[in-house]
Amino acid sequence: MNRTSEVIEAAVKALTERLGEGFDGVAKFAIEGEGAIIIDADGVRADDAEADVTLSADAETFRAILEGEINPTAAFMSGRLTVDGDMGLAMKLGSILA
DSSP: OOOOOHHHHHHHHHHHHHHOSOOSSOEEEEETTTEEEEEETTEEEEOOOOOSEEEEEOHHHHHHHHTTSSOHHHHHHTTSEEEEEOHHHHHHHHHHHO
8 A cells, every 4th residue: 555644644734834944853753554754854754764763653642743732742741652762853843843
């Protein structure tokens, strides 16, 4: 299946609107059952490439973060969002999303 999920497409659009002209570093959002998104200096795209930090969550949690219903830090503290890799980069991304 090479088709990008609707969840991933909507997330790429929302993150692009929030980030503007790219991000200093390489971060990946892995969304359970949907796919992955890479955020880097080139912008936001559906991709499952290597990253400095990977943030993983289910689709519901990811949507809640994007829509401002839950703060990324709160999602992490409650175990709904996991972080693997550069925590400083994750915090920088979290502040953009908050």
